[in-house]
Amino acid sequence: MSSGEDGGRITGIKSALRVIPNFPKPGIMFQDITTLLLDPKAFKDTVDLFVERYTNGNISVVAGIEARGFIFGPSIALAIGAKFVPLRKPKKLPGEVISEKYILEYGSDCLEMHVGAVKTGDRAIIVDDLIATGGTLCAAMNLLERAGAKVVECACVIEVPELKVLSS
Ligand SMILES: O=P(O)(O)OC[C@H]1O[C@H](OP(=O)(O)OP(=O)(O)O)[C@H](O)[C@@H]1O
């Protein structure tokens, strides 16, 4: 989106975010969205910008990544008339799952999705608060594609560009 086209909303969203140095480990500049959630206008503007982008995009699935993708994903799904699919950390989903392991800026983890939540031909967006290395989103894309969905786009509030090591 070009500057001016968003009516100043992106500036308001940026100024509602904060950075906490050395969390959760020394050297990490932690991008904190909780201050955005305390500002109802900036929070609504964030959801609205995604809703405007994906309305009429024929999106049938919004997949949200635990935990912070759960804050933005369901509102977007309801507004665009798509189903919401939670991608969860291991051993949280009660049904049969498929899993993908990935490496993080500060460790490694795994995402799981319920078998049957997504069908062949579903058109999906994946929602999270932040992309750093892209490892989490790659794992999420793999899960959805293994289930037969087309991942149309990944939607994140924040990009940490200096950590983006994956090529598109
Ligand atoms: O692009 P990447 O390098 O993969 O990093 C981005 C991911 O890291 C954070 O989640 P985290 O794993 O810290 O989990 P949390 O949301 O449960 O705190 C963030 O919410 C993204 O999901």
Ligand SMILES: Nc1ncnc2[nH]cnc12
């Ligand atoms: N710098 C960062 N801030 C917040 N969440 C993150 N996840 C991975 N890197 C992060």
